[in-house]
Amino acid sequence: MALVMIFISGVVFALGLGVSGMTQPEKVTSFLNIAGNWDPSLALVMLGATVTYLIGHILILRRPAPALAKTFTLPSRRDIDRPLVIGSALFGVGWGLVGFCPGPALVALVTGYESVIIFVLAMGVGMYAFEVLDLRFAKEPDGGAGLIVKS
Numbered sequence: 001m002a003l004v005m006i007f008i009s010g011v012v013f014a015l016g017l018g019v020s021g022m023t024q025p026e027k028v029t030s031f032l033n034i035a036g037n038w039d040p041s042l043a044l045v046m047l048g049a050t051v052t053y054l055i056g057h058i059l060i061l062r063r064p065a066p067a068l069a070k071t072f073t074l075p076s077r078r079d080i081d082r083p084l085v086i087g088s089a090l091f092g093v094g095w096g097l098v099g100f101c102p103g104p105a106l107v108a109l110v111t112g113y114e115s116v117i118i119f120v121l122a123m124g125v126g127m128y129a130f131e132v133l134d135l136r137f138a139k140e141p142d143g144g145a146g147l148i149v150k151s
Helices: 002-019 025-032 039-059 084-097 101-109 116-139
Strands: none
Touching: 002 025, 002 101, 025 039, 025 084, 101 116
């Protein structure tokens, strides 16, 4: 049942991205182009998603436990560390330059556009490179914690 719910959540997310036009990189780049032909639709999509999440979060946490698990699994870290800042900056720069981030890019794969395929392949290479580098840094003799400090 959990896999069915995960699949349904993914389909709803993909449909939301598609219907809102967020799988089109022009929407993102037009939002960032405040001096040119500015398109505020990205901000409206983010606002709608945030309000929807907030309502769901409040309602869900009133329950004693999730429907398909024994306990809630919520993030416990509240600190802002170097890897978070660097990762956020890389994400933002990449998103601003090409207009894609991972979710919309994966949804846009169904279009078969060459630019989408290249982005997803490059994203995969970057994810793999991160894993390799993270393991290498974690094995340093000085006890390095890797690129990411795992809690």
